[in-house]
């Protein structure tokens with residue numbers, strides 16, 4: 603079925619009737635994922651921390667595709683808010699079928715320069731918040747539920763110094779994903795993790811000071827786009843027989 607909404611024409615996709623929550627969906631990979639899932643037919647909630655205007659822009663773009671959308675301010679570093687976003691999504695959109703644990707912060711630098719505050723913040727946002735959102739989502743999901751987590755190519759290959767804290771936190775998400783697959787598989791819920799390579803976003807701009815070196819580390823010699831990562835997330839959101847698996851979308855960074 604094809605529907606036209608203003609300037610956008612959408613096709614009823616594989617996620618028609620599903621509700622997705624994309625954490626950190628106001629910008630970058632999360633925003634691209636929210637739009638891609640909406641194009642596949644899902645209604646979408648996005649969380650943000652400071653970017654209210656950007657999040658509302660994503661909501662308008664999803665609505666222009668004929669889907670329902672809501673922006674939620676929920677700090678992933680706050681335990682209650684990280685878990686609470688799941689309930690707010692279900693209240694606003696009538697359930698939860700797909701959780702995309704996208705939110706993540708990157709604190710890179712020499713080991714000796716990382717403060718206790720850095721350690722606590724990165725682990726709170728990148729690990730504890732993901733765990734708590736997942737726990738809340740799993741409690742609500744029924745058969746067909748999907749948990750998709752964004753890791754990093756630095757869990758596969760660390761090409762230079764400065765990545766201890768970031769790689770440690772993201773690597774924990776691989777263990778979480780595999781254990782979730784075993785625990786939730788009997789309920790028909792899948793869990794997978796996607797490892798982006800260098801992707802052009804505010805976090806890691808393709809014209810930034812370290813960009814050329816990162817592009818050179820990939821087999822394809824370039825940065826990826828947020829849409830390229832989003833398309834893997836969309837595949838996993840629609841896949842029934844894929845769970846506990848890691849997917850690199852990294853231009854060959856880990857090759």
Ligand SMILES: NC(=O)c1ccc[n+]([C@@H]2O[C@H](COP(=O)([O-])OP(=O)(O)OC[C@H]3O[C@@H](n4cnc5c(N)ncnc54)[C@H](OP(=O)(O)O)[C@@H]3O)[C@@H](O)[C@H]2O)c1
Nearest residue numbers: 626628629630631650651652653677678706801803805806
């Ligand atoms: N870009 C890359 O090269 C790359 C490579 C590998 C992995 N990744 C991973 O991909 C994911 C997305 O990265 P990105 O490059 O798209 O990042 P980004 O451009 O910095 O966007 C981050 C998003 O997360 C939100 N956010 C940040 N801290 C938050 C918090 N405490 N609570 C709620 N929302 C918060 C931001 O919201 P506001 O607008 O409110 O700030 C924004 O929507 C991250 O997990 C990152 O580690 C990225």
